[in-house]
Amino acid sequence: MxxxxxxxxxxxxxxxxxxxxxxxxxxxxxxxxxxxxxxxxxxxxxxxxxxxxxxxxxxxxxxxxxxxxxxxxxxxxxxxxxxxxxxxxxxxxAPGTLMPFAVQEVLTAHVAERAAGLMKTGERPGESILAERATILPWFGPMLEAQFGPIFEKTIMPALSVYKQAAERGGFVIDLGCGNGWYLMRLARAYPHLRCLGIDGFEENIRQGQSRAAAAGLADRVRFAKGDIYGFESPEPADIIALNRALHHVWDEKETVFRILHDHLKPGGAAVIWEPHWPADRAALREPGRRMVAFQNLTEHVQGNHFLRPSEIAEAFQVAGLTPEVYDFLEGREAVVVGTRP
Known part of the structure; x- marks a missing residue:
């Protein structure tokens, strides 16, 4: 009974x-x-x-x-x-919009179906799966913006001195894997002397970024171009190179990636890496605030990636000749690792 x-x-x-x-x-x-x-x-x-x-x-x-x-x-x-x-x-x-939950649920179902079909073959199709559903891709950037834009603006940006220091030099910022440009738009509004370039592999994201920058009157300081970390063109060495929840996409080539970051930075410039904080203790994955990251790590495997521990990123910075600093946010669920070129 x-x-x-x-x-x-x-x-x-x-x-x-x-x-x-x-x-x-x-x-x-x-x-x-x-x-x-x-x-x-x-x-x-x-x-x-x-x-x-x-x-x-x-x-x-x-x-x-x-x-x-x-x-x-x-x-x-x-x-x-x-x-x-x-x-x-x-x-x-809407204030505190629920839109990201709707987009993420449909994206989750799509990737879950793909993972189920690939479980026996081991195939890992890569980021192309994000473009397999024409209705999802246009919402991917807005979903990330609604989820992480307020965290960046209210919590991360004030905590990191690197942004203010770059602005005081009239600095140049590159965002690799920029999505719809939400990160650069917030930086440009907060620091009027910054100049920004967003690089992304999806034409839809470039289109959204350009349109939004023009509508906000920021097109003279915030530009966008199609490309990737292995082949982007920079008009000058950067004060900041940002990768927001993007490093895990290229981690398999980390030696090349961190050399590129080092070589594209000015002396005194910094690479700013924002990643989900993959916990050292598996038991932490059962915490309500971390459950989704466990499933997302499965979806990342479909794309050929996996989430990282901050210590791994800091070590890669050191190997590349950059000085790392690790910052934890949201009770340790999010990590930002700053690597400064001497």
Missing amino acids: EGALASVGLRETIMKDMQGAVRLSVAFVGLSGGLLQAAARLGPAPATAIAQAASGDLGYVVRWCDAAYAFGLLDEEAGGFVLTDLGRAFLPD
Whole structure:
């Protein structure tokens, strides 16, 4: 009897988990299709109006509205649909937006399916898997920005003197693997004398970065170009070279990577590496704040990567002739390692 009761309890727990995942899937469909955004602009409106405003197929939109209503993202009002507080919280510009959770859930499902198929072959397709779903890639940069932009601006940037020192010299910053440019945009706003170059391998990210810099009036100081760490062109030696949650993508070639960092820095310049802090003790992975990083490490393996310990990064800096300093943030879940060229 006790076993049967435990089984019922487990099923109820998993059912709640499943419904939460489906709610995030419904939110992602609404975001990707512009349906949540259209509903926010229109106020109470029928599905036909939402479909027209979002340039969506009416049949799909009608059924999405039913699903969004079922999961509490939409409510009925004045003969139409209106966003609930929960639905509004998924809008990309909502304070503390829930958008990253919806994007990450769909990306997680995609990579989980790929990992399941590759488990026996050992194949590791690389970063190309991020572009396998056309609806996901445009949201990848905004997802990272919403997750990590506030941490950088409020916690990391004030704690590291390297940014202020570079700004006082009218310095030049390179962000390798820049995504949609969120890191450089925040630096440029905080330090008006900095000049910035973002390098990324995805055209979508370059397009988003250029568009956002122009809209913010920063295009004269924040530029973007397609490339990678092995072949980027720099107009001058850099005061700062940043890799934000990107070093693990090129760790297999770390000797080459750290030589490139060293050679592209001015004397006194610094490489600033931000990575998830992979714990030395496996038991730490069961902490609620670290659980996701354990699964993400599986997804990184699909891409040919794995997460790192800060001590590994510091050692690589030393081998390359750079002086390392390790900073821990968010109760040790995130690490920034600064390597300064003498």
